[in-house]
Amino acid sequence: MxxxxxxxxxxxxxxxxxxxxxxxxxxxxxxxxxxxxxxxxxxxxxxxxxxxxxxxxxxxxxxxxxxxxxxxxxxxxxxxxxxxxxxxxxxxxxxxxxxxxxxxxxxxxxxxxxxxxxxxxxxxxxxxxxxxxFDVIPTDCLAAALHREMYSATHLTLGFDSDSGLSPGTAKTSIESLGVGGAVRRNGKIEVTPHAELTRKINFGRGEKFAVAIPWGDVATAYYSTEIPNIEVYIPMSPRRAKKMQKLNALRWLLRMKWVQNWLKGKVDDKVRGPSENQRAEQQTWVWGEVRNDRRGERRVGRVVTANGYxxxxxxxxxxxxxxxxxxxxxxxxxxxxxxxxxxxxxxxxxxxxxxxxx
Incomplete structure (x- = not known):
């Protein structure tokens, strides 16, 4: 009721x-x-x-x-x-x-x-x-649509390419993940991975780009929507920046500490402002997804373009x-x-x- x-x-x-x-x-x-x-x-x-x-x-x-x-x-x-x-x-x-x-x-x-x-x-x-x-409507809907195309899928990979900057709240959430690492789903279970450990090239919708796996919410939600047991989520990133992310792995113990977290979040309060209305109007987002059943050699790719994340x-x-x-x-x-x-x-x-x- x-x-x-x-x-x-x-x-x-x-x-x-x-x-x-x-x-x-x-x-x-x-x-x-x-x-x-x-x-x-x-x-x-x-x-x-x-x-x-x-x-x-x-x-x-x-x-x-x-x-x-x-x-x-x-x-x-x-x-x-x-x-x-x-x-x-x-x-x-x-x-x-x-x-x-x-x-x-x-x-x-x-x-x-x-x-x-x-x-x-x-x-x-x-x-x-x-x-x-934006967390997680576009990727969740694309995951569900791809699953309808291939109910037998064993692997789901999602990703998005956007020019939007971070809002203060999103920046603080990102800081919380620095001390943890990345995340993927393997055989139905979420696994923590080192920062920038998984990379691949993806055409999100405007040409092929180098991309890095991130701990995006769909590692949890897309599984609840589709029950596909293996899930990864990617964003484009320069190889140089990916190497900098990899160097953070040795400092994850430090980045988890409360005083470090608070210091970094204080920097966000001082410096990060969300984009203006004009900036948002010019920023689209390209959302991409792939389902596979490797045993059958089957693969489907889906894309949808949305407004900016905000x-x-x-x-x-x-x-x-x-x-x-x-x-x-x-x-x-x-x-x-x-x-x-x-x-x-x-x-x-x-x-x-x-x-x-x-x-």
Whole structure:
């Protein structure tokens, strides 16, 4: 039974962050009236005043206040990273209050957490759908489309090529992975790999490029969507930069330390700004995928071009929350393609259609 059926209000948590503010502004442009929320009332209020929206400052450490805040809310979009700190308390509060949960994370641990809470969410009639932004809508939808073409696939490789810079939140998430390494899925299990250990040449859609495997969220989510047991995700990178990444492997022990993490994240706060609207308008993203069944000698390649990652995140998160406002199905953990279908990416402004062939 869906607890949220009579609720129509949405809440954006972390609304004063770079991406949270973009989502809030676009929500208003679409005629929505979200509640703006976050830890700091001082940061919330100017945006709320400008947009004419209600604002509620609440800490994720305050269970009672969070429960009261979510009581009449149908769905939350969590935009407050790093999600390693914010996802679990918000997810648990959503399950307790019968509120659907989504976020814009790319962090594998959050996907694994939400997947592990599937039974609790199902019992509460609550949808858990982390990753409703560029992490991981385009790659997840392409993975699902490729799986439909080859249900017998044993290997899935994904990748994307973009000129977009990092938002502050994404930069901080990247810093957290420096002390860990890369990640791939082998025979159904996630394995940590050294930085830049796996390389190959890929034509993402605008010519062949040298590429390096990264610990992208699909190492978790694409498996939940397709059950393909072997998964890797790549981005283009110069061979010179890949060699610099490899040198970091000897320092992973140091890069894991809290004081080093905090120092690097402080640098982000000082120096990293998200791209302007004009910059975003000029930045497309080329998404590529490959499925193989090596025993049968079969291979298919898929591609889709999308808008830049930030616009995908804004439009994608709002498309999913609007879907959830009218949702009548079961609760539980979902990937974006499992919840909304692999066609979701094709419906987003700036996206083309998924094209699949032998190359």
């Amino acid at each position: 869906n607890n949220s059926v009579n609720k129509k209000q949405i809440l954006i948590y972390g609304a004063y962050g770079y991406t949270g503010e973009l989502i809030a502004r676009k929500a208003v442009a679409k005629g929505l009236k979200p509640i703006l929320s976050g830890r700091s009332a001082a940061k919330l209020q100017p945006l709320a005043n400008e947009l004419g929206l209600p604002a509620i400052a609440v800490s994720l450490d305050d269970d009672d206040a969070l429960a009261r805040t979510l009581r009449d809310v149908a769905a939350v979009i969590n935009c407050a990273g790093p999600f390693s700190a914010t996802a679990e308390p918000m997810i648990r509060a959503c399950i307790a209050s019968g509120t659907h949960y989504q976020d814009i994370t790319g962090e594998m641990a959050v996907y694994q957490l939400a997947h592990g809470l599937d039974a609790e969410a199902r019992a509460a009639g609550v949808v858990l759908c982390p990753g409703t932004g 616009d995908v995140t804004v439009h994608g998160s709002l498309a999913v929350v609007e879907f959830l406002l009218d949702y009548q199905g079961e609760g539980g953990y979902f990937t974006p393609s499992k919840l909304c279908g692999h066609e979701l990416v094709e419906k987003l402004p700036g996206s083309g259609v998924i094209k699949i062939g032998i190359d």
